[in-house]
Amino acid sequence: MLNRKKMVAIGMIFMAITSFAKAKYVFYFIGDGMGAGQRQITEEYQRTVLKNGDKLLVNSLPVAGITTTYSADTLITDSAASGTALATGYKTNNGYVAKDANGNNLTTILELARSKGMATGIVTTTRLTHATPAVFVSHNINRDNENEIAEDYVKSGVDYFAGGGYRHFTGKDSDSKSKRKDSRDLVKEFENKGYMTFIGEDSAQGFEKWKPAAGQKVFAAFQSSHMPYSIDEKSKNLPSLKMMTEKGIELLSQDKDGFFMMIEGGRIDHASHAQDVQGTIYDTLALDEAVKKAYDFYEKYPEDTLIVVAADHETGGMGLGFGNNYFMNLDQLKNVKVSIEDTLQNAYTGDREAYFKYLAVNMGLSDLTQEEKNRIIKGMDLEDKKETKDSSQLYGGYSPTAIAVAHIVSERAGMQWTTFAHTGTQVPLSAIGKDAERFGGFKDNTDIAKAIAESMGMSLD
Ligand SMILES: [Zn+2]
Structure with missing residues (x-):
């Protein structure tokens, strides 16, 4: 016969075993737009051009899976619907x-x-109120309601925010970049709730020096909109994804109950929308660097740590291979020094000669063929005549000169793109640590959140 005392003791042992068996430290990395092509070309660039190791860390983790990406209403998801699946375990529109x-x-x-x-x-690396971070913290019928999403953040109780996009938080009276329509100053509201805040480029140094202490809460937004592309980052001196991850680990790991952290490489997607192969590679490398920080932590607490590296969808239809040949030429990319969307796109001002010089210095294009030049000139003609709106099918709404250059760079490297939007293909997933084996195999995107919840000893049902 078990007496009450014995039953309580057995119950406590059982609880200790089951709680021990849960993932205490959970890293959920999401490469926005990071399909198989993005991962493969980045690894190839690292291996053959940078000569910096054979494999990406994300391609070396012991558990691998494949994930569907489709939403409730279309095979080609956006980041809000796929993010919702990854964050909640349910499909939506x-x-x-x-x-x-x-x-x-x-x-x-x-x-x-x-x-x-x-x-x-x-x-x-995007605005904090962008779709992928938003689906973890906020609830809204429209991802574009970023001011409302920002208001949800103030109420959320989340301990650590780091990224871009202060324009939806700062008051319109105090900040000319504010996009708020009301008179609320959400940065002040965060401070009134006890948050430390780091707002704008000038706060980057303070953030770097900050030594996280137990119980602190932090809201950090270093840019009015997105953080810079990694390829443009050096000139900006802002915290990298790696540094923002590292500070997050230092802060959140001081909580005795463990932590859950979502870390998004958000501009892999933007680069691939803009058909920017080098921008895609550099932002994928930046995500890999951030994963390394989590991996270092995992090595200290392997029994308690779970790292999942997922993607929400593929962007751009990045095809590794072009024309009729079996060789890529990634060396061509090493002299590409600026992003297509944020930097090259602003470089053509009507001075054609200056633009071609710019391409030689910043895009490695000092030896353009006449055919390549003609494609760029066609873009210049459209821009000079301000006929860019009609050409959105051909140029995706970007500057025609920039897209002409993006295509030349891509083709010289031996690849091309199928779309300025997303594709409906499956994407790779990697995992290591506590319960990592749950994530292997072919999964629907709704399965990932459910499995993470279970690893934390909870359920999303
Ligand atoms: Zn996208």
Whole structure:
């Protein structure tokens, strides 16, 4: 016969075993737009051009899976619908933020982690209110309602925010870059709730020097909109994804209940939209560097740490191979020094000679063929005549000169793109650590959040 005392003791042992068996430190990396092509070309560039190791860390983790990406209403998802699947375990329509297709709120794994007392963090290279971070913290029928999404953040209780996009938080009276329509100053509201805040480029140094202490809460947004592309980053001196991840680990790991942190490489997607092969490679490398920080942490706490590296969809239809040949030429890319979207796109001002000089210095194009020059001149003609709007099918809404250059660079490297939007293909996933084997194999994108919840000892049902 078991007496009450014995039963309590057995129960306590059972609870100790089951709680021991949960992932205490959870890293959820999302490469936005990071399909198989993006991962492969980045690894090839690292191996053959940078000569910096054979493999990306994300391609070396012991558990690998493949994930579907489609949303409730289309095979070609957007980041809100696929992010909702990755954050809540449910499909929804494109554009919806952690709401089901009927508009009901869905519980996110970050909310579950918080309800369990875990510390939580959101890190991204995009605006913090962009779709992928938003689906973990906010609920909205439209991803473009970024001011409303920002208001949800103030109420969220999340311990650590780091990324870009202060324009949806600063008051319009105090900041000319503010996009708020009301008179609220959400940065002040964060401060009133006890958050330390780091706002704007000038706060980068303070952030670098900051030594995270237990119990601190932080809201850091270094740019009014997105953080710079990694390829443009050196000139800006802002915290990298790696540094934002590292500070997050230092802060959140001081919570005795463990932590859940979502870290997004958000501009892999933007680069691939703009058909910017070198921008894509550099932002994928930056994500890999951030994963290394989590991996270092995993090595200290292998029994308690889970790292999942997922993607929400592929962007651009990045095809490794072009024309009729079996060799790529990634060496061609090593003299590409600026991003297509943020930098090259602003470089053509009507002075054709100056632009061709710019291409020689910044894009490695000192030996353009006449055929290549003609393609760029066609773009210049359209821009000079301001006929760029009609050409959105051909140039995706970007500057025609910049896209002409992007295509020349891509083809010289031996690859091309199929779309300025996303594609409906499956994407790779990698994992290591506590319960990592749950993530192997072919999965629907809704399975990932459910498996992470279970690893944390909870359920999204
Ligand atoms: Zn996208």
